[in-house]
């Protein structure tokens with residue numbers, strides 16, 4: 001018995017000693033200490049040991065078990081640690097490797113201008129509204145006092161989807177939609193994309209406008225001009241100069257064109273403003289009573305005015321952009337310069 005135990009101790013410790021992985025470690029554990037293991041077998045046979053030897057053999061068996069258990073658990077810790085080290089070795093992160101860098105995004109110059117203009121209008125009490133880019137002939141032309149075959153349609157040569165539906169050529173469609181829905185007095189402004197069959201370095205078939213409309217009692221041209229002057233000051237600075245020229249739009253009467261200090265040369269005169277120091281910013285006018293009536297507003301009690309700047313030209317001038325198409329191409333080389 002004693003010999004057997006010593007043998008188990010010897011072979012057990014030497015087997016544990018050379019273990020290389022956790023799986024075989026478990027096999028060795030079962031082989032000696034498992035239910036049918038060598039040592040368990042011996043402990044079971046204790047009843048056959050003569051009584052006088054039993055104590056000695058018993059304590060030897062216990063110490064063999066303890067020695068093997070201790071060796072196993074030490075080996076287990078050693079292998080476990082080695083596995084962790086190997087894993088970390090494999091997944092090593094090289095913290096000295098240069099990073100790819102973080103690219104900073106920024107708002108598109110059109111969006112920046114748009115936001116600035118909207119902020120000014122909201123400060124002045126306007127409500128921002130939005131409306132369809134695909135529009136019926138009625139809202140885009142007819143209700144704006146531009147009947148079929150009116151020559152004013154020529155200037156807005158258009159993209160038609162059917163005879164009666166087109167890509168809106170102006171945000172003025174929103175004047176009509178606002179008047180139909182809202183109860184005067186009100187002030188609305190609508191930023192939006194418009195489309196015309198037009199294309200050269202300063203014209204794009206897609207461009208952006210605003211439409212501002214104010215409907216109230218006893219308002220007219222003087223209020224319109226005061227408001228525009230205030231907006232120009234907030235947009236371009238206190239020193240901005242404003243020039244008013246007569247114009248024609250079928251939906252406003254009288255109609256005017258507003259020029260402001262050329263933002264490229266600051267009024268000194270350059271090729272862009274053809275030496276005048278001014279550039280055109282708004283089409284505007286007092287709402288034609290015919291248009292009010294068509295949209296269900298009492299033209300005796302109420303009057304109104306509207307103005308509609310194209311914003312792409314202003315963005316081009318203030319950012320020295322030579323071709324309007326850059327604004328729509330999403331070329332990263334261009335956009336990076338606009339930050």
Ligand code: PHE
Nearest residue numbers: 170172283284285306307308
């Ligand atoms: N919609 C006109 C245009 O596109 C501009 C305008 C807006 C004129 C509002 C008068 C009032 O040219």
